[in-house]
Amino acid sequence: MTSITDDLQLLDEQAFGARVEPHRRELHVHCYRLLGSFEEAEDLVQEAFLRAWRRRETYEGRASLRAWLYRIATNACLDALDKRPRQPAASGEILWLQPYPDELLEQLPDRREGPEGVALAKETIELAFITAIQHLAPLPRAVLVLRDVLGCSAKETARLLETTEASVNAALQRARAGLREQLPAEREAWRPDAEPTAAERELLARYVELSERADAEGFAALMHDDVRFSMPPHPGVWDGRDTVIQGWIEGGFGSESFGSMRCRVTHANGQPAVACYVRKPGDDAYRPLAIDVLRVQDGLVAEIVTFDGGMFERFDLPATL
Numbered sequence: 023m024t025s026i027t028d029d030l031q032l033l034d035e036q037a038f039g040a041r042v043e044p045h046r047r048e049l050h051v052h053c054y055r056l057l058g059s060f061e062e063a064e065d066l067v068q069e070a071f072l073r074a075w076r077r078r079e080t081y082e083g084r085a086s087l088r089a090w091l092y093r094i095a096t097n098a099c100l101d102a103l104d105k106r107p108r109q110p111a112a113s114g115e116i117l118w119l120q121p122y123p124d125e126l127l128e129q130l131p132d133r134r135e136g137p138e139g140v141a142l143a144k145e146t147i148e149l150a151f152i153t154a155i156q157h158l159a160p161l162p163r164a165v166l167v168l169r170d171v172l173g174c175s176a177k178e179t180a181r182l183l184e185t186t187e188a189s190v191n192a193a194l195q196r197a198r199a200g201l202r203e204q205l206p207a208e209r210e211a212w213r214p215d216a217e218p219t220a221a222e223r224e225l226l227a228r229y230v231e232l233s234e235r236a237d238a239e240g241f242a243a244l245m246h247d248d249v250r251f252s253m254p255p256h257p258g259v260w261d262g263r264d265t266v267i268q269g270w271i272e273g274g275f276g277s278e279s280f281g282s283m284r285c286r287v288t289h290a291n292g293q294p295a296v297a298c299y300v301r302k303p304g305d306d307a308y309r310p311l312a313i314d315v316l317r318v319q320d321g322l323v324a325e326i327v328t329f330d331g332g333m334f335e336r337f338d339l340p341a342t343l
Contacts, residue, residue, distance in 0.1 A: 030078050030087075038075055045088055046071075047129045049095045051122070055146065055167050056099040058156045060120040060336060066102060070095035085181070092172070093182040096164055100183075103160040111257050116156045119254040121315050121329050122147060123337045124289035146171045149291050149315060149327055154204035155197075162197035169194050221321050226294050229316070229323070230285040233298055236276040238267050250325045253312075266326075284308045284343050290315045297334060299343045308343035310334040 033041060046067060053063035053070075073094050081090050110116055127147060145151060146167075155163050161183070168174045168182060169190070176187045176194075183190070225244060232240045242263055251260040251269070260266045274280040281302040288295045295315045299308035310331030317325035334341070 030081050033078075035075060038078065039071070041087070042071055042074060042091060045091050047126065048131060049091060051127070051130060051147065052092065052167065052172070053095055053099050054122055055152060055155065055171065056096070056160075056164060057102070058116055058119050058152055060122055060333070062102070062118075066098050067095065069102075070098045073098060089178070089182070092168075096168070096182055097184075100160050100164060110157055113257070113259045114157075115252045115254060115257070115259050116153050117255045117257060119149070119153060119156070119327070121149070121290035121295070121313060121327075121333060124292065125338065126336075127292070147291050148293060148317075150205060150317065150325075152291065154201055157204050158197050158200045162193040162200065165190055165193040166197035166201065170198075222294070222318050225318060225321065225323070226287060226296070226316075229296055229314075230287060233285050233296065234283050236280065236283060238270045238276050241267060241270075244323050246319065246322045246324045249323055251328070252326075253328045253330075278303065281305070282308075283311070286339060286343075288313070288337050288339065290337070293317060297337065297339050310339070310341070313337065 030038065030041070049070060050063050050067045053066045054060060057063050057066065070091065074091060077094070081087070085093075108118060155166060158166065164183065165179060168179045169176070174182065176190050179190045180187045229241075229244060232244070245263045245266070247263055248261065249263050249266055251266040252258065260269050270276075281300045284299045284301075286297040286299075288297050290313065293315050295313055297313050298311045300311040301308045312331060313329045313333055315327045315329070316323050
């Protein structure tokens with residue numbers, strides 16, 4: 023009987039691909055956490071699979087195939103970050119940030135048991151968390167994800183990153199300290215409930231209605247006084263309800279030249295989202311404009327992160343309405 027080590031080395035490329043393919047979604051989410059970009063994560067998973075194929079003879083069978091693939095994917099991400107180092111904007115936003123469709127998150131294998139594990143998985147995919155860890159240096163970021171998200175031991179993490187346990191522990195300490203600086207002190211301040219309440223569903227319906235009516239002023243009743251708005255990859259953060267609404271008006275929202283809108287409700291990063299289509303004057307269809315990902319707190323919108331229409335295909339949204 024051949025071992026799994028021998029078995030991997032004997033597989034042709036197609037059969038090898040079939041063996042590693044079941045791990046694609048969780049590796050993609052892993053790379054997304056490290057990179058903050060959906061599209062770059064796709065490229066890095068493909069790079070990881072290519073590296074795995076080329077180095078299949080290095081798989082010794084001492085760890086699971088999954089752990090071996092995580093090692094390759096993590097190091098592929100670290101190599102990419104080393105070649106293309108990036109820094110958050112002066113105002114703190116992550117300009118390369120992209121959303122992650124909830125429908126794809128549902129493909130993840132459930133490897134954690136109990137409600138606490140499910141909650142942790144949701145917390146660590148939210149935009150607040152993804153944004154926060156992009157402020158960390160690459161190595162502490164990888165250590166944090168491996169230790170606190172995936173639950174790897176210090177020994178396993180050291181093996182994955184080809185370093186020492188002492189280095190892992192030091193990096194984790196730095197990462198946790200950095201994360202505390204970026205996230206609210208109370209976890210409940212940024213973690214949503216598992217399921218939206220009736221009030222939140224009503225809020226979302228009202229958000230769609232006001233968007234389609236292009237009623238910028240009407241949004242005031244839906245927003246916290248200190249609501250935050252950003253539009254990666256465009257720089258700039260708008261803080262405060264009046265500032266946000268005035269910015270929309272100055273951008274043409276509600277004017278005849280802006281056109282009319284239609285919306286579809288969707289979800290991204292475990293958060294409610296609204297896909298907005300616009301029909302410009304003289305156009306014959308509504309075309310993708312933006313996806314608004316919302317953070318709802320205490321029944322009001324606390325943050326809106328808007329992504330351009332190029333992400334619609336990832337959300338399996340129609341090209342036109």
